Amino acid sequence: MKHILLIGIGPGDPDALTLAAIKGIRRTDVFFFLEKEGDGKDSLIRFRREILAEHAADRAYRVAAGASPKRDRASADYQGAVEDWRRRRTQVIADLIDGNMADGETGAFLLWGDPALYDGTMQNLHDLIAEGRDDITFEVIPGITCVQALTAKHRIPLNRVGEEIVITTGRQIETGDPATVTNSIVMLDSRDAYMRLRDRPDMDIFWGGDVGSPDEVLIAGPLDETADRISETIKAQRARKGWIMDTYVLRRRRAPDASGS
Template sequence: MRKLYIIGIGAGDPEHVTMQAIRAMNAVDVFFFLDKGESKSDLVKLRQEICERYVSRPYRVVEAVDPVRDPSIESYTERVEAWHRQRALLYEAFISEELGEEDCGAILVWGDPSLYDSTLRIVEKVIARGKVSFDYEVIPGITSLQSLAARHKIVLNGIGESVSITTGRQLAANGLPPETENSVIMLDGNNSFKHLLGQNLSIYWGAYLGTEKEILLSGKLDDIAETIEATRREARQRHGWIMDIYMLTRPAVSNHR
């Protein structure tokens, strides 16, 4: 039976790749890369580098262009679902056309597949369509969240506290999650932290974590919000893309850190 590995490769540093991932990668006949366009080709390059560095048997790479989200679909959820359907067709074609009956394929997922990544949902969609049969296995990877914590040398929670993980979109619409003292914000293209000035929050910000381009900033949000915004803008212009993540903590917890 065909087998598909969904492998978390860490969030930027090739040394994030685990021994388990390396073992799985060395069972793979064909890797499937989705190219998100020129500006993010650094991300494809990292996947190539990881294969070259860690795979010691012959393999093929099949590349496809990632479909773009249709801006004419107004609802965010529907837009993402339509995009997932298109991706499911690509995955289905990959499995049925590129893998022989006993072959093993792999999709290398940025960070870990459990965190803001659609690969597992799409694989479920392919299975639900029932056009191709295959077995699959998930190999965990180091997330950008763990990378942020390690680079800033912080514990995400104060003693006995909880942590929320949310998006820039949610933060801008609803403010900080009310029940938690510690929030990690991902997928924020709009500096949504700007809506939270005057609350005595602390921020730990990281961009391009684990890569040569890495930038780290931390301090009181009110003091460094403008610096982060300017740094973000300049880095994005220089590299053509940016991925950043940050942690916001309420003042009461900073004593416990």
Template sequence: MYDLTLIGIGTGNPDHVTFQGAQAIRNADVILIPRKGENKADLAGLREEIITQVTDTPPKIAYFDIPKRRADDGYLRGVDEWHDAIAVRWHEAISAHPDARQFALLIWGDPSLYDSSLRIASRLDPQPATRVIPGITALQALTAAHAIPINDLGAPYVVTTGRRIRDEGWPKGVSKVAVMLDGECSFQSLEMADYDIWWGAYVGMKEEILIKGSLTDVADQILETRAQARADHGWIMDIYLLKKRTN
């Protein structure tokens, strides 16, 4: 039997790691770190930097490669099979350290918000005792960077994906929508004159880029900036908040 701790580490700024998260890193016997290809090597490097900063004697690190996700058999089925494959990689990495009892993964953002680490952990056999350390989410980092509240006074908001905005349109009954996991800039499917946007890439990191304004005015700027940033870094993480105008 072993323990697995999922540690939210924020959105790329080592200062986002909480005291609780730092203690969990120090308590780990082995930390699993994903490798996502050469273009995303700095994501593994940031995790290594965090471990070095918060420990005097770093724990062992077990690297594992993230398998590619199939996209030829429907989105949900492809993701489900992908999670199965990742769980196999976790199991292999954990099994390579039979004497260890405390394993941990450093989760970008928070394990509970648009992250699948808990779903993957549930596929492990035998099942570990799983613990979650909360972290700063990309949504929190975005609103903090723009110095705005996420909700209007007494009003609800929705957190959703770009795919749903593109396929289903604007959610009913809300004036603000936070959009995550949008590689296609799905705000282009909306009537742009009706919305304002607060967009951010690499929020919380030294590479942070922020753009805000009327969607009509800044949509092209976001598209161009995003494409250039992706080319420069080889990867991009971005998020945005949309507000529907009432007048």
């Protein structure tokens, strides 16, 4: 049997690793890196290697890398493009496991944030098992998410009394009804979707780029006053290092109650 660990390593701060993540690292025989194309891939791989150098102790381990397939972002069939990408990614993961693990060994993927929040690796392994791979088992070690790191840095609670919490994507903010945005955590926004709501005078934003890393930038305030500064910051970070990981909270300002408070 080959056992796989999906280890959440947090949003980019080495101090954000949990004790469970460190214990998982110290029982792993081979670590799998899925390398993405782009200017920032070297720094992403370097961060993982720094984590191993610090936390793997004296345990002997191996590293096996594979190329992460690209998703067709120009396709008009969004769901179909995602499914095609997922199938190809599942095959890459199967090849890594088959080519680099012996029976009885433990392998691991070091995953940003938490493996259950907008990461497809868990589903890839479920797909492999559903296809009949009875030689694979896996477990998930949760991590600190960018959502938790962001709200901690801004010193705001994730919830407000009597309101729902919505975790969504830039795509949904761009195409959805602006009137439904009350308390939304927005991830995976490559299109500055918050700009669509900038004319709403009652909307605040709590934005963070590369939270927890040396490149961390935090901006908060009324959206109509901060949107341009956020957009320029994103452009500057991408121009400097090729990528940025950003998350933000869009929060509709509550009207004062009858007492004026």
